[in-house]
Amino acid sequence: MPSEVCQAQPTCVQEDVGSDILSEDEDQEHSNSPTSDSTDSSFVWPETNHPEPKVSTGYWSDSDHTQSEDERDPLIKHRENESTLVLPLSDSEDNDHISSAGRKFWFAASILPTYTETIAVDSPISSVDSIVDSFSPYLALREARVDSDYERVLTELGAEWRFVGGSLVALAGLEAGVFGFSSAATFQITNLAKRAIAVGSIASGIGLAIDAWFLLVYCNATPAKFQKMALDVYGKYLFFCISARIPALCMFTSACALMTFMLSVAWTAWPSAVLFMSFIVGVLVSLQFIVYGLHCIVVFIAEVARSIRRGIFRCLAWIRPPPPDKQEKHALER
Structure with missing residues (x-):
């Protein structure tokens, strides 16, 4: 019996040492994993492997490795009833963690356009x-x-x-x-x-x-x-x-x-041939002016005819007595 105990003890020691080594490796892997208890419980890892769209004052920009069409949207969409928390950037580790009710954003510098269009002002020219x-x-x-x-x-x-x-x-x-x-x-x-x-x-x-x-x-x-x-x-x-x-x-x-x-x-x-051909060519060259002149003459005659027609109607209305119903209405108004 003593000999059996002595033979079993080294085996137990080896198993304990192996278990200790395995436990240390697991602890190390557990400490390096994103869900480790060593980190703050309030830290929330991003849902995707790609960084969120960058936001700066007045400007929205995408990251260099953006592949999703949703991330290319210039407006950042949040879940319903989810508050957004933006923390100022600093070198301390406390600012690297935010509460589970917020999301983390990356800030980019505002790059303004370096080109401005020159407005040309027409300088006056003489006659x-x-x-x-x-x-x-x-x-x-x-x-x-x-x-x-x-x-x-x-x-x-x-x-x-x-x-x-x-x-x-x-x-x-x-x-x-x-x-x-x-x-x-x-x-x-x-x-x-x-x-x-x-x-x-x-x-x-x-x-x-x-x-x-x-x-x-x-x-x-x-x-x-x-x-x-x-x-x-x-x-x-x-x-x-x-x-x-x-x-x-x-x-x-x-x-x-x-x-x-x-x-x-x-x-x-x-x-006669010289006169005829010269007249035809002259008419064709100045055709637009001839048509414009005729158009102005027709418009002038039409305006004169309308004016004469309105004048005649006014004279007839002044000379002709009003109908009886209008006379009675006018008398009642008096």
């Missing part, structure tokens, strides 16, 4: 500036601030100068061919036709020269160089905008002179 701007890019140059604005204006002017140059070459060729007409030609050349073709030739020559000058100077210029060269002695773009449209003005003058020459020559052969 001369408004007139020049009606046929030139004066206002675009005046309001240009960056290189892209000047480059856009230069591109538009360059395209216009190239088109006008080609048109002037064609007009000059037509007008130069007129000088080859002999006195024995089928159509008679009048003095008006000669003067018209002379004016057209002059306008074409001057326009070609000025257009070539603008293409030579400004075609390959950079926006910064164009900005400096376009300024006049007064520090404005007024005179450049006027001179930039001279080639187009010469093209218009040459085209009108060529039209006058052709109409003058055609008049000697068939005057």
Whole structure:
């Protein structure tokens, strides 16, 4: 019996030691677990693994790892009859725990926008500036601030100068061919036709020269160089905008002179055709003004007719005696 007791004792000791080790491990795991009794009983862990939406003064923002659509809602929804408790942030451990009746929120700094839109105030322009701007890019140059604005204006002017140059070459060729007409030609050349073709030739020559000058100077210029060269002695773009449209003005003058020459020559052969076609084209070009004038005339006549009708009814009502029932009613009122 003593020997059996001695053999059993080591076994009991080993079991006790093993149980002690297991109990220590369980205590350690229990202390690290969220539901451990070592923490304050008032602490409540969040229901989800994701942090709550961040809230700051006047701003709501989501966390970087938000995946739920409910958490992306800018308004935080609470349960019914559940009070919300927001504690100030501090380094102490007491502020890390809140009562079970509240919820914990993470605060983020208010990030205000760093960009503010510039409000452009229209500066008053004179009547001369408004007139020049009606046929030139004066206002675009005046309001240009960056290189892209000047480059856009230069591109538009360059395209216009190239088109006008080609048109002037064609007009000059037509007008130069007129000088080859002999006195024995089928159509008679009048003095008006000669003067018209002379004016057209002059306008074409001057326009070609000025257009070539603008293409030579400004075609390959950079926006910064164009900005400096376009300024006049007064520090404005007024005179450049006027001179930039001279080639187009010469093209218009040459085209009108060529039209006058052709109409003058055609008049000697068939005057009625010249009048008829000129009248039709003139009506079509000014059709909107003709329709507007007729509309104003019709409205004026209708207003005059309504006024005359109202005046006649008033005169009849004043001359015609009132009916008997109205006379009796008027007498009773007296």
